[in-house]
Amino acid sequence: MPDTPTTRLGLYKSKSDGSELVNYSQDIGQNLDKLDAAVGFAPATSTTRPSSPYSGKAIMETDTSYRTYFSNGTSPASGSWVEIPNSSATFNSTLRLASGKQLTIGGSTSPASIAVLNAAAGDDLLSSRLTGDVQSRFxxxxxxxxxxxxxxxxxxxxxxYRSAANTLRTSDNLIVDLNLTVTGNLSVTGIGQTQYVAKTADETITSSTTLQNDDHLVLPAVANAVYTFVLDLYMTDAVDFTGDFKMTFTCPTGATFDMHGAGPHSTSFTAGTSSDGEWIGKLATSSAGANLSFGVGPSLTAARVYGRLVMGGTSGNFQLQWAQSTSDASGTTLKAGSIMTMTRVA
Structure with a gap:
């Protein structure tokens, strides 16, 4: 009965004249054993590698989930082993790529040094943890x-993250401990957000004391937030101490606003003179019926209004409304360049 065929490669060629005697054990069996040991990855352990490997000798370590190596033929033999990456074991050496070469995952066509192709935007690309962590820190x-x-x-x-073209955004809080220099636009939607709007054209109301929305001075507010606001209003009246000016705001359901203002006194304005001024205010207002009134003359007249907006559970617009204090056909004009700013404080 022939021996069990354990070898994978065997080559033997005797002389063609029949004069050579062939010894099976020595000339065939032992030669095949030597070839079998030399071909392919020889089993070894991390502590019992071959002590005298030839250059190109390949081994697999059975005690390290089959890490694979080959000998580069240098001396000493123990330092000649070069690890070959495989998917069975954890790679235990430094993997170096030549300059200009690329590590590609998933068939990416990017020219980057490390190029990854993922199926979905939310797929994880890179994660970092400390020992003992159960979730990613980064x-x-x-x-x-x-x-x-x-x-x-x-x-x-x-x-x-990138929220739109040329826009970088965070959904959370951002604290800057050092100086922040901004050369483009900086937008903040949480606490610290400041919004600004200006009138771009004159607007005139004649013969009407009914409050109406201003064409320009309106800003959005989010639910459950608190804002402070400032208005600089520039006005003219065709005739001194006639139509004058009154103002208020509308706000979303559940919101209230406090406001106070400094401007010309409506009953002290006489032709050709400067008016006495006054500070007037309204607290915890939710009704457009609570308003501030100022006198207005034919020369440019200014008033400044300050306040606080406390939002409820509904978001919406904070809208300036205004009209004449006294109906007059000559008309009261709120001038282009009047501005409104609003800053979120809570």
Whole structure:
């Protein structure tokens, strides 16, 4: 009965004249054993590698989930082993790419040194944890979103991402401990947000004391927020101490506003003179019926209004309304350049 065929390669060629005697054990069996040991990856352990490997000798370590190596033939033999990456074991060496070469995952056609192709924008691209963490402390999504978290049981809770063309945004709080220099536009939607709007054209009301929305001075407010606001109003009246000016705001359901203002006294304005001024105010107002009134003359007249808007559970617009204090056909004009600013404080 022939031997069990354990070898994978065997070559033997005797002389063609029949004069050579062939010894099976020595000339065939032992030669095939030597070839079998030399061909392919020889089993070894991390502590029992071959002590005298030839250059190109390949081994697999059975005690390290089959890490694979080959000998580069240098001396000493123990330092000649070069690790070959494979998907069975954890790679245990430094993998170096030549300059200009690329590590590509998923068939990406990007020319970047590390190029990854993911299926969805929210797929995880890169994650970092500390020993003992159960969640990522730093995570990059495939769409470029940067996420940070505590690494404990909670997921990441802070982010930075592209929300639109030329716009970088965070959905969370941002604290700057050093100087912040901005050469483009800086938009803040949470606490600290300041909004601004200016009248771009004159607007005139004649013969009407019915409050109406201003064409320009309106700003949006979010639910459950608190804002402070300032208005600089520039006005003219065709005739001194006739139509004058009154103003208020409309706000979303559940919101209230406090306001006070400094401007010309409506009953002290006489032709050709400067008016006495006064401070007047309204607290916890939710009705457009609570308004401030100022005198207005034919020369440019100014008033400044300050206040606080406390939002309820409904978002919406904070809208300036105004009209004449006394109906007059000569008309009261709110001038272009009047401005309204609103800053979120809570």
């Amino acid at each position: 995570l990059i999504d495939a769409d470029g979103t940067l996420n940070w978290g505590p690494g404990a049981s909670a997921n990441t809770d802070v982010n930075l």
